Amino acid sequence: QLTPNFYSKSCPKVFDVVRSVIRSAVAKEKRMGGSLLRLHFHDCFVNGCDGSLLLDDTPSFTGEKTAAPNNNSVRGFNVIDDVKSKVEKVCPGVVSCADILAISALESVLALGGPSWKVKLGRRDSKSASLAAANSGVIPPPQSTLSNLINRFQAVGLSAKDMVALSGAHTIGRARCTAFRARIYNDTNIDASFAKSRQSNCPRPSGSGDNNLAPFDVTTQDKFDNKYYTNLISQKGLLRSDQQLHNGGSTDSLVEQYSKNPKSFSVAFAAAMINMGDIRPLTGSNGEIRKNCRKVNS
Ligand code: HEM
Ligand SMILES: [Ca+2]
Numbered sequence: 001q002l003t004p005n006f007y008s009k010s011c012p013k014v015f016d017v018v019r020s021v022i023r024s025a026v027a028k029e030k031r032m033g034g035s036l037l038r039l040h041f042h043d044c045f046v047n048g049c050d051g052s053l054l055l056d057d058t059p060s061f062t063g064e065k066t067a068a069p070n071n072n073s074v075r076g077f078n079v080i081d082d083v084k085s086k087v088e089k090v091c092p093g094v095v096s097c098a099d100i101l102a103i104s105a106l107e108s109v110l111a112l113g114g115p116s117w118k119v120k121l122g123r124r125d126s127k128s129a130s131l132a133a134a135n136s137g138v139i140p141p142p143q144s145t146l147s148n149l150i151n152r153f154q155a156v157g158l159s160a161k162d163m164v165a166l167s168g169a170h171t172i173g174r175a176r177c178t179a180f181r182a183r184i185y186n187d188t189n190i191d192a193s194f195a196k197s198r199q200s201n202c203p204r205p206s207g208s209g210d211n212n213l214a215p216f217d218v219t220t221q222d223k224f225d226n227k228y229y230t231n232l233i234s235q236k237g238l239l240r241s242d243q244q245l246h247n248g249g250s251t252d253s254l255v256e257q258y259s260k261n262p263k264s265f266s267v268a269f270a271a272a273m274i275n276m277g278d279i280r281p282l283t284g285s286n287g288e289i290r291k292n293c294r295k296v297n298s
């Protein structure tokens, strides 16, 4: 039911407004582009693309922000607030927070030189969030095997091809030492000099340097390109889950294709983002259009 033209009459300026906020946020800090793209992913995988991730905890309810995959990790909520308040100024009560996440994901990728796609719109916002669902493993952990990755994506209606293309989002952004420590000290399917250089800023004992950051992409950390796949072929995937995509299994050939042919990656990524954005949206009279993305309307 989602359609790219959903706001063409009710809020024709929405893309311009989102773009200007995202461009200045990314100009200030390039990493923010990745952080915002990830918010849409973590929203969509937990009960669909319904803005649930954005709800703050209250005394009577705990939302998704402190769930294991999100806690101390997801970021960019202030930028989403900024987008929302500027959109509210031009079209009050019209554009959902779930759609703002979807448009912000596109604008973030564009700001870092990535491909475009026709974002489908018309999602409505949830009136609740689910800590339990966010903790249930629907968002795959960084130690996932290839079969777990394929299964997690299949569970939300996405193919293995979508999974490989969407993982290409790790061409930008940063990860914390806790997410890649086990890999750089224990794994054998890793380039030795890459492991060594990552170890220099991620000490072995857990509890020391846990939040130290490393770029996902050793070559072009803030450029949205296909170098993620080239890195995998040279065993420079940062997470175990990244390297799983090129480890002698069924997805090796797609990784090789995307590394050789940037256009085929762009096309696949764009299609997969549209598919991800279609996960179980609230539409029609379900949900609401939140006034403030952090809380349900009163
Ligand atoms: C395939 C399964 C995936 C796994 C296991 C995974 C895991 C992770 C982990 C562990 C981090 C680092 C978090 C931290 O250290 O705080 C991360 C960051 C990130 N992920 Fe993924 N991810 C996956 C798929 C995706 C998808 C589908 C997207 C978007 C389309 C995405 C976009 C990002 C971005 C951009 C970052 C960097 C965020 C920042 O710098 O703030 N990831 N991911
Ligand atoms: Ca959600």
Ligand SMILES: [Ca+2]
Pocket: 171, 172, 217, 219, 220, 221, 222, 223, 224, 225, 226, 227, 228
């Ligand atoms: Ca890159």
